[in-house]
Amino acid sequence: MNFQQLRSVREAVRRGFNLTEVAQALHTSQPGVSRQIRELEDELGVEIFVRVGKRLTGLTQPGTAVLPWVERLLQDAENLQRASEEFTHGSRGVLSIAATHSQARYALPTAVRDFRATHPNVQLRLHQGSPEQIAQMLLTGTADIGIASHRLAERHDLVALPCYRWTHSIVVPESHPLLADGPITLERLAQYPIITYDQGLTGRSSIDEAFGRAGLRPEIVLTAMDADVIKTYVELGLGVGILASIAMEDDHPAHPAKLRAVDARNLFAINTTSVAVRRGGLLRGFAYDFIHTFASHLTREVVESAQAAPGDAEPAPL
Amino acid sequence: MNFQQLRSVREAVRRGFNLTEVAQALHTSQPGVSRQIRELEDELGVEIFVRVGKRLTGLTQPGTAVLPWVERLLQDAENLQRASEEFTHGSRGVLSIAATHSQARYALPTAVRDFRATHPNVQLRLHQGSPEQIAQMLLTGTADIGIASHRLAERHDLVALPCYRWTHSIVVPESHPLLADGPITLERLAQYPIITYDQGLTGRSSIDEAFGRAGLRPEIVLTAMDADVIKTYVELGLGVGILASIAMEDDHPAHPAKLRAVDARNLFAINTTSVAVRRGGLLRGFAYDFIHTFASHLTREVVESAQAAPGDAEPAPL
DNA sequence: TATCCTTACGGAATTCGTAAGCATG
DNA sequence: CATGCTTACGAATTCCGTAAGGATA
Numbered sequence: 001m002n003f004q005q006l007r008s009v010r011e012a013v014r015r016g017f018n019l020t021e022v023a024q025a026l027h028t029s030q031p032g033v034s035r036q037i038r039e040l041e042d043e044l045g046v047e048i049f050v051r052v053g054k055r056l057t058g059l060t061q062p063g064t065a066v067l068p069w070v071e072r073l074l075q076d077a078e079n080l081q082r083a084s085e086e087f088t089h090g091s092r093g094v095l096s097i098a099a100t101h102s103q104a105r106y107a108l109p110t111a112v113r114d115f116r117a118t119h120p121n122v123q124l125r126l127h128q129g130s131p132e133q134i135a136q137m138l139l140t141g142t143a144d145i146g147i148a149s150h151r152l153a154e155r156h157d158l159v160a161l162p163c164y165r166w167t168h169s170i171v172v173p174e175s176h177p178l179l180a181d182g183p184i185t186l187e188r189l190a191q192y193p194i195i196t197y198d199q200g201l202t203g204r205s206s207i208d209e210a211f212g213r214a215g216l217r218p219e220i221v222l223t224a225m226d227a228d229v230i231k232t233y234v235e236l237g238l239g240v241g242i243l244a245s246i247a248m249e250d251d252h253p254a255h256p257a258k259l260r261a262v263d264a265r266n267l268f269a270i271n272t273t274s275v276a277v278r279r280g281g282l283l284r285g286f287a288y289d290f291i292h293t294f295a296s297h298l299t300r301e302v303v304e305s306a307q308a309a310p311g312d313a314e315p316a317p318l
Numbered sequence: 319m320n321f322q323q324l325r326s327v328r329e330a331v332r333r334g335f336n337l338t339e340v341a342q343a344l345h346t347s348q349p350g351v352s353r354q355i356r357e358l359e360d361e362l363g364v365e366i367f368v369r370v371g372k373r374l375t376g377l378t379q380p381g382t383a384v385l386p387w388v389e390r391l392l393q394d395a396e397n398l399q400r401a402s403e404e405f406t407h408g409s410r411g412v413l414s415i416a417a418t419h420s421q422a423r424y425a426l427p428t429a430v431r432d433f434r435a436t437h438p439n440v441q442l443r444l445h446q447g448s449p450e451q452i453a454q455m456l457l458t459g460t461a462d463i464g465i466a467s468h469r470l471a472e473r474h475d476l477v478a479l480p481c482y483r484w485t486h487s488i489v490v491p492e493s494h495p496l497l498a499d500g501p502i503t504l505e506r507l508a509q510y511p512i513i514t515y516d517q518g519l520t521g522r523s524s525i526d527e528a529f530g531r532a533g534l535r536p537e538i539v540l541t542a543m544d545a546d547v548i549k550t551y552v553e554l555g556l557g558v559g560i561l562a563s564i565a566m567e568d569d570h571p572a573h574p575a576k577l578r579a580v581d582a583r584n585l586f587a588i589n590t591t592s593v594a595v596r597r598g599g600l601l602r603g604f605a606y607d608f609i610h611t612f613a614s615h616l617t618r619e620v621v622e623s624a625q626a627a628p629g630d631a632e633p634a635p636l
Numbered sequence: 637t638a639t640c641c642t643t644a645c646g647g648a649a650t651t652c653g654t655a656a657g658c659a660t661g
Numbered sequence: 662c663a664t665g666c667t668t669a670c671g672a673a674t675t676c677c678g679t680a681a682g683g684a685t686a
Contacts, residue, residue, distance in 0.1 A: 084364045086383070
């Protein structure tokens with residue numbers, strides 16, 4: 001048994017059982033991968049993959065039982081390396097954070113500023129992406145910390161820890177009729193074209209749910225990944241914007257003052273932003289520091305005990 | 319990083335940093351071990367061992383941090399293999415149990431009988447030893463299950479689960495003066511020469527404690543590992559026996575009827591017999607079955623969740 | 637027929653053990 | 662001076678990539 005074999009198996013599962021792809025990902029030849037897998041299967045005495053003809057199509061029952069152990073082994077190997085880095089590189093290192101646009105733009109800056117001040121030797125890398133991409137980055141190790149408002153913890157191998165709660169605001173040009181005639185209701189809102197976030201982003205689901213529950217089907221004329229784009233089109237009069245309050249709260253002189261924000265916490269469900277990390281994955285000390293800077297209740301102990309808690313698909317027997 | 323390197327490190331720690339011994343244990347050459355360790359240290363970038371001149375004398379601080387991960391890696395590798403065995407060998411396999419004499423002689427037989435009936439294809443191996451030896455057997459993998467009355471869980475890498483509680487009895491020849499003149503007290507007992515278990519065995523400590531607390535220092539003329547030896551010498555009139563009640567309760571026609579047992583539960587503290595397993599170590603399915611047969615409240619779920627609970631020296635950061 | 641896995645083969649790199657060297661208690 | 666680790670070297674093994682073969686959608 002060796003790590004290359006384990007890597008081949010893990011990657012084969014991740015890449016949908018296409019060994020050619022696996023070979024590219026692992027920077028090796030395809031027959032090599034094929035051999036690694038077969039050798040591990042021989043040594044363990046079980047067929048891990050279902051073979052239809054000469055093609056791999058899925059995991060066998062033993063394969064399903066064995067896979068969690070394979071992943072844990074590889075995870076632990078990385079943890080071992082990371083544990084040593086703490087000594088070899090001291091306070092220096094790279095911290096890779098994956099976040100959605102809203103987080104990167106509005107929530108993270110103060111945490112990043114504070115963190116940079118206390119950890120001058122840590123190189124920060126900020127990746128932007130959709131929640132799915134963030135989850136992927138965490139799993140592949142591209143990112144150490146993921147931050148998003150959308151359930152990142154659907155994967156059993158990630159842990160999401162709630163950071164803070166927030167609500168939406170409605171944004172309109174300053175002369176918009178919605179601003180007159182009393183409080184804004186969902187019904188009134190639905191009469192105007194809506195501009196908001198892309199599906200699966202920044203509390204979009206709570207917007208859809210609210211309208212859905214009220215039996216309303218507003219016309220959503222434009223969706224975007226980020227609040228700034230939304231604001232721009234609201235300003236152009238394309239429609240009414242619905243976005244995270246935080247995107248309006250601050251005093252960014254960047255966005256034109258012609259816009260008016262109306263608190264909409266009573267219209268849409270409360271959203272929660274979480275940080276996510278790999279379950280069972282050791283982080284460098286400064287990564288825990290960053291999380292703590294971002295959300296002060298998330299101390300190293302809290303995060304670690306959450307990471308240690310077993311997930312759905314822990315290594316377990318049949 | 320490879321498993322041979324990890325094995326070398328683990329074994330070096332276990333064998334007191336003597337690489338010559340390690341080489342023998344791993345069936346390889348001493349320079350080989352030396353190299354494995356150095357290669358791992360190079361790859362991780364940390365010195366794991368303290369070197370005084372050319373001799374290894376202990377773990378460095380990084381070494382201490384890294385070692386738990388090394389052990390976990392190796393443990394998981396074994397778990398992976400064992401998980402596969404469940405498929406390759408089905409219900410067949412070997413179950414190795416280490417127990418003290420008392421357990422093997424009095425507590426285990428019925429469990430073994432029942433287990434054999436339900437698991438005819440499992441080869442049972444029963445090892446006898448002191449609690450320390452049992453702990454050692456568990457750690458080296460010689461035994462899968464350990465059973466003893468003496469705290470086996472002092473090691474962080476073992477988990478002990480209480481099975482049942484028991485008390486001592488006093489054994490004397492049938493005409494012994496202790497049987498007359500009312501109830502037996504510690505004071506009366508201490509006037510006679512005592513025959514009981516070896517130090518560290520089968521509740522011996524609760525006997526010592528009781529006498530100690532009462533300010534008595536009885537003459538212990540003979541100690542043995544097993545109840546049968548004790549009985550034999552009691553019969554010869556060498557002294558008064560103190561042993562586990564279970565050793566007198568049953569109807570073994572083997573021991574002569576000239577002995578009388580007196581319940582001594584009021585004199586000595588209650589003892590607990592536990593089964594111990596490796597923390598984080600997967601067992602074959604039938605091993606869990608055996609534990610359940612031995613102590614019906616210890617279901618697979620109970621045992622596994624105890625095994626999963628983190629010990630004192632879990633892989634953790636500085 | 638294009639894709640994808642397996643088998644075959646040969647060269648290269650790694651691995652490992654023996655023997656010699658050297659430091660320490 | 663005996664024990665114990667390191668270095669050096671050569672042989673054997675293992676490893677891996679290229680090329681060819683065969684099966685499936």
